[in-house]
Amino acid sequence: MELLFSQTREYAEERDQRDELRSYRREFYIPEGVLYMDGNSLGLLSKRAVMHMVEAWKQFGIDGWTEGDKPWFYLAEQLGGQMAPLVGAKPHEVVAAGSTTTNLHQLLATFYRPCGNRTKIVANELDFPTDIYAIKSIIRLKGLDPEQNLIRIKSEDGRYLREEEIISAMTEEVALVLLPTVLYRSGQLLNVKQLTEAAREKGVLIGFDACHSIGAVLHQFHAWQVDFAVWCTYKYLNSGPGGVAGLYVHEKHHSHSPGLAGWFGSRKDRQFDMDHTFEPAGSAGAYQTGTPHILSMAPLSGSLEMFAEAGMERIRKKSLVLTEYLMQLIRVRLDGMGFTIGNPVEEERRGGHVALEHVEAVRIAKALKAEKVIPDFRSPNVIRLAPVALYTSFADVWDVVDRLKRIMEERTYERFQQERGVVA
Ligand SMILES: Cc1ncc(COP(=O)(O)O)c(C=O)c1O
Numbered sequence: 001m002e003l004l005f006s007q008t009r010e011y012a013e014e015r016d017q018r019d020e021l022r023s024y025r026r027e028f029y030i031p032e033g034v035l036y037m038d039g040n041s042l043g044l045l046s047k048r049a050v051m052h053m054v055e056a057w058k059q060f061g062i063d064g065w066t067e068g069d070k071p072w073f074y075l076a077e078q079l080g081g082q083m084a085p086l087v088g089a090k091p092h093e094v095v096a097a098g099s100t101t102t103n104l105h106q107l108l109a110t111f112y113r114p115c116g117n118r119t120k121i122v123a124n125e126l127d128f129p130t131d132i133y134a135i136k137s138i139i140r141l142k143g144l145d146p147e148q149n150l151i152r153i154k155s156e157d158g159r160y161l162r163e164e165e166i167i168s169a170m171t172e173e174v175a176l177v178l179l180p181t182v183l184y185r186s187g188q189l190l191n192v193k194q195l196t197e198a199a200r201e202k203g204v205l206i207g208f209d210a211c212h213s214i215g216a217v218l219h220q221f222h223a224w225q226v227d228f229a230v231w232c233t234y235k236y237l238n239s240g241p242g243g244v245a246g247l248y249v250h251e252k253h254h255s256h257s258p259g260l261a262g263w264f265g266s267r268k269d270r271q272f273d274m275d276h277t278f279e280p281a282g283s284a285g286a287y288q289t290g291t292p293h294i295l296s297m298a299p300l301s302g303s304l305e306m307f308a309e310a311g312m313e314r315i316r317k318k319s320l321v322l323t324e325y326l327m328q329l330i331r332v333r334l335d336g337m338g339f340t341i342g343n344p345v346e347e348e349r350r351g352g353h354v355a356l357e358h359v360e361a362v363r364i365a366k367a368l369k370a371e372k373v374i375p376d377f378r379s380p381n382v383i384r385l386a387p388v389a390l391y392t393s394f395a396d397v398w399d400v401v402d403r404l405k406r407i408m409e410e411r412t413y414e415r416f417q418q419e420r421g422v423v424a
């Protein structure tokens with residue numbers, strides 16, 4: 001095995017000294033003594049701008065909609081513009097709105113237009129459940145049967161999907177393809193460009209759930225002509241639990257009326273005309289529905305400033321180095337302890353987290369928590385570990401593997417019950 005990194009803790013500390021993003025760690029509230037490796041589920045709170053919207057509410061009351069340095073009336077579009085570089089979109093193609101699930105419903109209602117023989121939606125059997133629930137609902141709402149019209153691409157090994165297989169499912173019966181950019185369990189990064197090109201050639205619309213790539217992997221949605229995408233912002237973008245989500249719609253579709261119309265999707269200058277004829281905004285803003293969740297946008301606003309400063313290229317580069325380092329330490333220091341790396345190892349197929357498989361995963365995850373390491377567990381056998389570019393250090397990664405080694409050597413995981421928690 002070729003070793004890219006030295007094995008000592010001193011080496012980790014030295015890498016931290018050389019890390020050009022190291023100053024951002026101080027910008028986050030990291031619980032004392034904790035090794036937080038769950039930024040792929042819930043990112044940490046950042047210190048910037050957290051109280052901003054509350055202050056504006058205190059100071060301006062209703063006038064906060066138009067006063068202050070971040071008037072609420074334009075905030076969803078402003079945050080959209082700040083998220084656009086993270087997915088390679090134009091500013092007016094992105095807006096902060098709703099939740100991933102409500103945005104999925106919105107964009108499925110907009111883009112799923114079964115016609116003649118083209119009635120099917122392609123998804124996959126490894127999908128996050130909410131995506132499948134949303135797809136089945138829209139198929140039913142169109143008066144069709146999900147059993148007949150939802151194609152779930154199979155995975156040979158329960159970890160990964162093959163792009164060729166997805167592409168060959170894009171037949172003339174398919175109206176729409178909805179895929180994750182990065183699979184939530186194995187962390188496989190799909191080839192978004194290749195899939196989008198294939199969909200375009202075959203006359204099929206394609207959308208992505210980018211929950212597990214936003215803020216960790218840079219995309220080029222506009223240039224690749226991805227039709228639409230959704231994502232949450234509480235993972236790598238640190239917006240907090242239930243923080244407002246994001247959506248992207250390619251500008252070529254901006255003339256489509258939203259499937260679910262609401263007054264905040266109106267042209268801004270006409271919204272307060274209060275007319276009963278809806279005039280959608282000529283931007284991704286049209287796919288908003290009701291009043292934006294202003295207070296839950298405050299942490300996002302602060303966090304996105306850091307993304308702009310640090311830049312997605314540097315963030316992705318550091319994330320790849322950290323996951324590579326973590327995988328190497330696992331291979332070398334946990335050798336013979338029953339672990340399998342269940343994520344793709346190639347950089348172009350790897351997302352932001354490492355999926356560590358073990359038959360005792362559920363108990364090991366609990367033992368890690370008792371040792372102040374925060375991973376998460378995904379049934380049946382995966383421990384997900386996400387070293388996050390903005391706040392995880394090389395020393396953290398070293399310490400995580402060190403604690404894991406001790407847990408295995410001392411078999412402390414045997415003290416825990418073999419069942420997952422209610423929120424795993
Ligand atoms: C791929 C994916 N889609 C959707 C969601 C959740 O959607 P929502 O934020 O609407 O709960 C998650 C995580 O919870 C996810 O991992």
Ligand SMILES: Nc1c(O)cccc1C(=O)C[C@H](N)C(=O)O
Pocket residue numbers: 040041042184185211423
């Ligand atoms: N959205 C979550 C929640 O409301 C509670 C606990 C965890 C989550 C998550 O984000 C889970 C996550 N999307 C996953 O990949 O499993």
